[in-house]
Amino acid sequence: MKDLQKPVANLGKFQDAYVTADGQDRASVPLSRPETLWFNTGTLCNIECSNCYILSSPANDALVYLTEAEVRSYLDQIAARAWPVREIGFTGGEPFMNPEMTAMARTALERGFEVLILTNAMRPMMRKTVRAGLLALREAFGDKLTLRISVDHHSADLHDKERGTGSFAKTLEGMEWLRENGFRMAVAGRTVWGESEAEARAGYAALFEQHGFAIDAQDPGQTVLFPEMDERVEVPEITSACWGILDKSPDSVMCASSRMVVKRKGAETPAVLACTLLPYAPEFELGTTLAEAETPVQLNHPHCAKFCVLGGASCSA
Template identity: 70%
Template structure:
């Protein structure tokens, strides 16, 4: 895997170096963990496909983040039970989560504790294996209303989607979504804003697709059809200072790291907790091996913090 730090900072030379101050010497913004609303688990970076500009560089060969196990997930779920309040939601992301052989067992462990569970998936062949489908059917029947699968559908048209994910991927993903529809699963969609369309045009395109295929997904709801900004490492972004909150009329509460943390397992290491889903590799954003250790404030010392979270206003949660 390439050195991500070099590509991340190429267009921001001299910025995002000191966690306390910006390149101009101004106080850098920090975000306190107000409550742990969503606890994410990265199930591993292996994926059945290689997408253009995948922020985590998932692929059939990238195992920089190795598979989490049910035992490891359960340890964090046990710790989460001691929090007051405990998390509202457990999220699973990858890579492709259904590549992980213990995905159904990990999902069950979260559902059994009464959590809402969100799984991010491309709904392709790993999810469509018979054993996985049988496991999903059992979970959805046993825990009705608790499970949502957010499907990565980059665009409402096959040409643009396949441009990002490979020829034929659109059709295969819709096969998976059709199965989820026919079996009564709650679905959401994650898309990208890459094609010089307005948000209204993008949502209108998804509305037409969802109506055509009878998907019970609200294309106008930002939590059901999530449109992520592109994370272009070649674009210079401003650093976020403490003064920015007032200038932008935003609150630290709006940023992911105010309410979310993610568990990862780097190759050859034990699991640890990172600040958010976007920064799984950077050592600076590794907050410790337990949820308690990861409860401190996070300095917004990365281009993603500015472009994706503060200025883009995105969140990976439901």
């Protein structure tokens, strides 16, 4: 398994949760509009990508499988806290490695939530029992269920460069099965290939047209393009003054609207994290309950600046 330690970068920065390196007040984000609760179903994956931000692989079980009972407990807490959540997201690892994935999705759908599952659409999803479970969910809940497929590039060569030889063809096979059976799909790609966003979206549009996928390549909610999250890159710290300078509201940042539940290997209970992108950063672990997770988030990490505040990213559908 790859080293889980963060690389050395931005020396002197991001040391104090409340004060930047030059002595200014660090920006924070309150949980002002909780719309999405994410569940990391476990870091095990059927493949090992070259630049996976969460270091998923067939060997990494740093985050272990969540259970349907644990998911149900947090859905109960949503109701008890009166969070206005509309969407439950499942990510990994590869969520369909978790034997309770379809049961967890059903529980969330039965509560009236929209459900988003992030998947590579490869063999774990294509197992006979998983396909049967998905068909039953589609029959019962229709477009309340969306599967977001990881397609790192619209060409086979660059996708396979990240995910391994033959991955592109296997993912397309899974997507074609989803298309044939009427599932709602979205795609997640990357913007690290030396092409403009317009060029990337044009490439995805051609791919979707070729295969008859009902996915809008121009809609950022249906075709989500993520930048590389390289902690070795120097980035500015975000101060409280930056909101006015950037003409940006804290409400627009991802941690204003979402939290993620994980279960660490050896832990008795799951934990709630401030950010889907920082599963291994202890300072972003807020507690074990949603009540504890209502605390504001201090933007004390390079990803907060590069990916969220300056990049404007969102993981939601």
